[in-house]
Amino acid sequence: MRAVTYSETGPSRVLRLVERDQPAPGPGEVRVRMVRAGVNPTDWKFRATQMNGEYDEVAPGQDGAGVIDAVGPGVAGFAEGDRVWLVLAQYGRWLGTAAEYTVQPVERVVHLPVGASYDLGASLGVPAVTAHRALTAGEDVSRLSPGAMSGMTVLVAGGAGAVGNAAIQLARWAGATVLTTVSSDEKAALAIAAGAHQSVNYRVADAASELRALCPEGVDLVVEVALAQNVGLDVEVLRNRGTIAYYADNGGAEASVPVRGTFAKNLRLQGLLLYTLGADLLEAATIDVNAAAANGAIRVGDEVGMPLHHYPLEELAAAHDAVEAGAVGKVLVDVAEE
Template sequence: MRAVVYRETGPSSVLTLVERELPEPGPGEVRIRLVRAGVNPTDWKFRTGTMNGHDEVTPGQDGAGVVDAVGPDVEGFGVGDRVWTMLAQHGRAHGTAAEHTVQPVEHVVHLPGDASYDLGASLGVPAVTAHRALTCGWIGPRRLGPGALAGRTVLIAGGAGAVGNAAIQLARWSDATVITTVSSQEKAELARAAGADHAIDYTAGDTAARILELAPDGVDHVVEVAPAVNVDLDIEVLKVHGTLAIYANNGGEDMTVPLRAAFSKNLRFQFIILYTLDRGLLAAAAEDVYAAVEVGALRVGEDAGLPVHHFALEETAAAHDAVQDGLVGKALLDIAVD
């Protein structure tokens, strides 16, 4: 099979296309013939920083395709099943930038029959992160769906990004009012296409004042991509007992929190990374994401606010560079014909 690998960390030039033997699934694993693979910021960040003890790494956490082999002791999956992956390269040498990948069943989710492989390969990191970001402030069942966020107002920073897009769609599916911040009119249009009720250009005017005009009592929940630069704004616009969910470090590595302001509102700060997330939370996210996809509440494409950019497998380096350079939309590797 063809696979993209790197044997040392560094720029995208360390990525090479090679031929490798077809892997066989072990107990509790399935092999997937991949049709699409998603490219996320975490892919280029891993490539530049760590090998995790492996001699050779195939990048890629997300992908979609068809199960073509099943290992011993596997239940719930069979040859021919359409599926998507999450955390495919976590703790393993080989992810989804390849024609086949072998995955434990806990990292594999069924893809509803009418959902595209483009959508399936776009779910993993963005949708599961968005799910956790929207549910982390709850006491009780951490689930999304119609009515789950009714009466709540959610502020989503960076609504034109992949996680922001998924968060908008999942929040609207759950009946929240969604406000998002963006950096241009083009991105505002994408956020509205995703379902945002209000899109605010944070480069013009008093962003906090504009948010509070829309939500005079404050917002219930913030999904934050750039906490180092936005924490003061977030605290200002959050309600008492609100939650600030932080999933990235865009804009700086260090965050200074005004303690008295945070204390006075009894705020909750929740930091999010998928790689150490409890398995039960991952499973709950997978179930809710499946349900959202099944009813058409999660989509990709220009009309869903997430333009799709296709790259051939041999163009993986270019896809990594595009994502690193701030590509607006979703980068996908075309690995096989649908």
């Protein structure tokens, strides 16, 4: 089979197109013929800074979608021919989704809903599961479903990004009012297309005043991509017992938290990382995200503010470079014909 791998850390030029033996599924595993792979910032950051534990070679890619073509012993609920999407495919393993075939434990395999495209399936894992955890990190909602966030207001920082877009769509599906902060009119248009009710440019002189005018009682939860940069704004606009759920260190690796402002409002700061989420939260997220996808409530494409950028497998390095350069939208790799 064809795969793109690296055997040393560094820039995208360390990626190589290679031929490898087709893997066989073991107990509790399935083999997936990949159709589409998703590229996330975590992929290029991991490639650039560290190898993968005991493995001397890594085929990157946490997200993807394809068709099961072999089932290992003891597997229930999956069969050859099932369309599926993957989550955390390369975590703790050498073989991710940048290959014609990958073998995965069933815990990382999810049935792709009828009518859902492989493009959508390859776009769900890291962004949508991260967004789900952020939206359920407060004390009010632990699972997402239609109406679960009715009456709540969510502020999504960076609403034009992949996680931000997923958070907007999932929060809208769950019944929340969604505000978002963006850096330009172009990104505001993308966030509104995703479903945000209102957007505010965080670069204006007093973004906090604009947000308070939109939600005088204070927002319930902030989905935050740049805590170091935005924590002061977040604390100012949150209601009592609100939550900041942060999933990245954009804007700075260390944050100065307003101590009195946070304890006076009984605020919660919840960090989250997909890799250490835990099996229970990961399962809850995939179930809810899949329900939203089946309902048509989470989608990709220009019409929902998530433009798609396709690259062939042999150009994975260019796909990594595009994500590293801040491509607006979702970068996908076409591994095989549908």
